[in-house]
Amino acid sequence: MSHLMPDAGPQRVLAASNFVYTVGSGLYLTAGVLYFTQAVHLPADRVGIGLGVAGLVALALGVTVGHLADRHGARGVYAATLVVQALATACFVRADSFWPFVLVVCSATGAKAAGTAARSPLIRHYGGDRPQEFRAYLRAVTNVGISVGALAAGWVVQVGTLTAYHLMVVGNAIAFLVSAALLLLLPPVAPVPAVGGPRRGALRDRPYLLLSALDGVMAIQFKVLTVAVPLWLVGATAAPHWLVSGTMITGTVLVVLLQVRVSRGVGSPAAGGRAYRRAGGAFLVSCSMISLAAGLRAWAAAALLIAAVVIHTVGELWHSAAGFEVSFALAPKHATGQYLGVFGLGAGLAEAVGPGLLIALCVMWGRPGWYVLGALFALTGSAAPFAVRWAEDRRRVPRPHLAVPDARKSSRMNGTAIDIT
Incomplete structure (x- = not known):
């Protein structure tokens, strides 16, 4: 695991934030669809339609939010996308029919895509001479975090109760908020003049x-x-x-x-x-x-x-x-x-x-x-x-x-x- 730990400083803060975030993502990737089909009892085809609509919404946000991160400071914009994603994820517990489901999943998926674009200037700024190599570090950390989240989601699926699924949703939202809070330890990145x-x-x-x-x-x-x-x-x-x-x-x-x-x-x-x-x-x-x-x-x-x-x-x-x-x-x-x-x-x-x-x-x-x-x-x-x-x-x-x-x-x-x- 030593090669997954960058030197102390901004790189380690970003890696820690990424790890916490991907633990939450691992929860959702493993059991998110099952939550809506098994716990909320939405038809699988309707869930598929909602996820497809959310994917199209996400496509529209990446470029715009990436531009905002360049012009107004990447740390604040990225943290804001994580907070939005946390709030949207927490609202999953209230999405008990098709249209509320579409609304919250579009919000969460759009915030996720926006956050990916907003994080890129941070990776370039703090990645040293080879931000590409630092991005590879983060991908390795991502796989570890998703694996941890997937293990926790396995317990949720095994138990299969609505309470267990709600705990998963709340844990996912908390992970996103903690990830955003860790970003406050980063020195702010000055906006890049146009x-x-x-x-x-x-x-x-x-x-x-x-x-x-x-x-x-x-x-x-x-x-x-x-x-x-x-x-x-x-x-x-x-x-x-x-x-x-x-x-x-x-x-x-x-x-x-x-x-x-x-x-x-x-x-x-x-x-x-x-x-x-x-x-x-x-x-x-x-x-x-x-x-x-x-x-x-x-x-x-x-x-x-x-x-x-x-x-x-x-x-x-x-x-x-x-x-x-x-x-x-x-x-x-x-x-x-x-x-x-x-x-x-x-x-x-x-x-x-x-x-x-x-x-x-x-x-x-x-x-x-x-x-x-x-x-x-x-x-x-x-x-x-x-x-x-x-x-x-x-x-x-x-x-x-x-x-x-x-x-x-x-x-x-x-x-x-x-x-x-």
């Missing part, structure tokens, strides 16, 4: 938009181990059902142990492009192996699935490292929140459509669908290096709205020249 050019420059940066889209397609892989593999394992293979937990634990442990190390090897946008390509190849191999588990004896299917999960997780490590690198390295410092908000659009769309796509391909279609999914990942990874080169070439061409402001204007604004590199 430079000339469009207020939504990230939405006009076509190479960055393309990379965001490619990363979004690749981000569907995050749902493979949580949606497609459990359904395939139970419905199409002879592997023991308890292996569903085994696959999740295998992936989580590998991410905790290896994410930082893998990210250290991806030190430039070009390296990020190559990591995307390797990730796509790994996903193609793992998807093919998962499909072949159907029809095998139980022990053979179990062994093949575990091996496939290991390969898939290696691809996940490369994919995450690539995303950390290109999203930060190709975003101008004066618009980190805005650009990272745009980069999150692809992943948000994958969150909304990924489960349905995986069910249609891998569960309803069956074995051919796994091959199609693997090919989709491989083609996406192969396109990424070309998109990275386009983005780097575009950044080498001087653009008027990215030029360094006149020194006299800079001194009138804040006494120093503005760093926009």
Whole structure:
């Protein structure tokens, strides 16, 4: 665990805040849907519709809140999103019909997406020379926190009473409030003065938009181990059902142990492009192996699935490292929140459509669908290096709205020249 503890100071405060937050997230990820279907007794299809609407709301908020974090101070904006998320989560206990459920889940999901964008300037500011590597630390911490939350949620599901589920909701909200309170230990980050050019420059940066889209397609892989593999394992293979937990634990442990190390090897946008390509190849191999588990004896299917999960997780490590690198390295410092908000659009769309796509391909279609999914990942990874080169070439061409402001204007604004590199 020592490699998950940054040096004392702002990095450790951010890591602690992230850990507390993800413990709460682990509670909800594991038992949130069950709360609304089993405890509140909402129909599963209505819950699915509400979550889909919430996903669309989240897509609309990331860029706007990221821009606010750049211009008005990231610490305060990020803390505000956590407070909103806590209040919305606490209101789950009152959401006993469809429309109140839609309202609170949209509020909570929107605040979550906004917080992800607002946190990005903090990561860049306090991440040192390599904020990408610090982001990898936080992802490892995230997996530990979610695992702890998932263990607590297992007790809730086992007990299955309304009181137990309400305790889960309250615990989730408290975790978000504590996470926000820990941010008060951070020195505030000064707002970044605006430079000339469009207020939504990230939405006009076509190479960055393309990379965001490619990363979004690749981000569907995050749902493979949580949606497609459990359904395939139970419905199409002879592997023991308890292996569903085994696959999740295998992936989580590998991410905790290896994410930082893998990210250290991806030190430039070009390296990020190559990591995307390797990730796509790994996903193609793992998807093919998962499909072949159907029809095998139980022990053979179990062994093949575990091996496939290991390969898939290696691809996940490369994919995450690539995303950390290109999203930060190709975003101008004066618009980190805005650009990272745009980069999150692809992943948000994958969150909304990924489960349905995986069910249609891998569960309803069956074995051919796994091959199609693997090919989709491989083609996406192969396109990424070309998109990275386009983005780097575009950044080498001087653009008027990215030029360094006149020194006299800079001194009138804040006494120093503005760093926009």
